[in-house]
Amino acid sequence: MLDIGPIHRTEYEIDADRPETVVIAEAPGRIHFLGEHGEPKAGLFLSSAIDRYIRVAVSVRKDNSLRFYAADLGERKRTTLVNLKFKREDRWANYIKVAIQVFADLGYPVKGLNFTVGGNIPQQVGLASSSAIEVASAVALKGFFQASISDKELLNRLIAAQAAFFGKNTSPVDYLIAFNARKDHFLLVDEASLEVRRIKSPLGKYKILIMDSRVPRLGVEDELKQRRQDIKRGLELLSQKKTGTSFRDYAALDLVESMGDLPEEIRRRSMHIVQEIRRVYDAEDALKHQDFPLLSKVLLHSHESLRDLYEVSCPEIDWLVKRAQEIEGVLGSRMTGQGFGGCTYTIITESAIDEYKRRFEDYERIFGFHPLIHPIRPAAAARVIEVQ
Numbered sequence: 001m002l003d004i005g006p007i008h009r010t011e012y013e014i015d016a017d018r019p020e021t022v023v024i025a026e027a028p029g030r031i032h033f034l035g036e037h038g039e040p041k042a043g044l045f046l047s048s049a050i051d052r053y054i055r056v057a058v059s060v061r062k063d064n065s066l067r068f069y070a071a072d073l074g075e076r077k078r079t080t081l082v083n084l085k086f087k088r089e090d091r092w093a094n095y096i097k098v099a100i101q102v103f104a105d106l107g108y109p110v111k112g113l114n115f116t117v118g119g120n121i122p123q124q125v126g127l128a129s130s131s132a133i134e135v136a137s138a139v140a141l142k143g144f145f146q147a148s149i150s151d152k153e154l155l156n157r158l159i160a161a162q163a164a165f166f167g168k169n170t171s172p173v174d175y176l177i178a179f180n181a182r183k184d185h186f187l188l189v190d191e192a193s194l195e196v197r198r199i200k201s202p203l204g205k206y207k208i209l210i211m212d213s214r215v216p217r218l219g220v221e222d223e224l225k226q227r228r229q230d231i232k233r234g235l236e237l238l239s240q241k242k243t244g245t246s247f248r249d250y251a252a253l254d255l256v257e258s259m260g261d262l263p264e265e266i267r268r269r270s271m272h273i274v275q276e277i278r279r280v281y282d283a284e285d286a287l288k289h290q291d292f293p294l295l296s297k298v299l300l301h302s303h304e305s306l307r308d309l310y311e312v313s314c315p316e317i318d319w320l321v322k323r324a325q326e327i328e329g330v331l332g333s334r335m336t337g338q339g340f341g342g343c344t345y346t347i348i349t350e351s352a353i354d355e356y357k358r359r360f361e362d363y364e365r366i367f368g369f370h371p372l373i374h375p376i377r378p379a380a381a382a383r384v385i386e387v388q
Contacts, residue, residue: 002071004024005022007057007071007116012067014059021059022386022388023388024384025136025384026055026382026383027053028121028380029049029053029127030048030178031208032337034280034302037227037272037276037310037339038247038277039247040228042192043171044189044190044276046284047187048187049178049181050210052119052121053136053379054136055136056115056133059113059114063112065079067114067115071118077093081104081111086165095133098137099134099158100141103138103141106147117137122212125212125337126342128174134175154179155175155179158175159175177196178381179381184201186201186287187199188284201287208348209345209346210343210345211320212374213341215317220341227312230265234262234269235247247273247277251274251278271309279301286298300332303321313339314340316367323359327356327359328352329352330347330356332346
């Protein structure tokens, strides 16, 4: 990953003997191992931060301009506090603006500021690079202004600013992970209560590989919207429209008979949600007790459910998962992300990685896409890494 400190100083012509302070912060990407297709606003996730990061550097300017430089892209954007608003053409810079808005609303002297951003989180594959820009920018500004604001308040203000800026509500889950992550720990994240439980990873003998299938994800929003509507309708039918009801109220029950009364498509979606809640708790128990056979079973059934009940997988992803599961030394493999392409993750012993790579030489020949492999491990939370 680029060292953005020197890049920032060169870009904004800051001499080493000048007194301007440069604060650099980083925020991790994240992966969901289980639960990402859950009940809206009440999801239950098994996740972790990953050791791929976005870094943001910030320093003061003498004028009132806000300047943004994406070191990896060689792109530059600019605005002022008066004109701080969403612009489609500003793309990545919009996420920095969200963090600026937080500190402007808090009354800090946001006038002229320089920003440089860079990172190594794979883009557009569901690893939370956008929220990492927001969090890294916010943590950098917190350090720059020496702000006495808790992570919890900063998280809540980011959620509010993001909703106001983009005109739609966003899930707090990615922010919760970025602020609560710990190295070599899984996180059980409760979207409804905003609680996070850390689970020490017992997978010291294993590696985690993300496989980007390179399958284009075109026109999937309508499909995902329909599934969310199916979930909402399923809960209404199960609860007879009783307010305050959640799918978690049914997770401990045997719903095979009662769900038989639901329309077939809604039944399948609802069954996935309920069973996935159980799987998250089972995986937590498996990790705590180092029950690797149980964890393997949970991951297998979760992917099968995403394929057969929630129907967000695709032939390419299913092929990658099936081939991985056939390899001795693989604990589990599953799709991750919004589906219809995207990524899989595989938990594998180091001795099996060469065989894993060899098996996937056929993937490009069969499907025409060249997959990319990203080794990752559970990583720590967002933080200031340098003050120059």
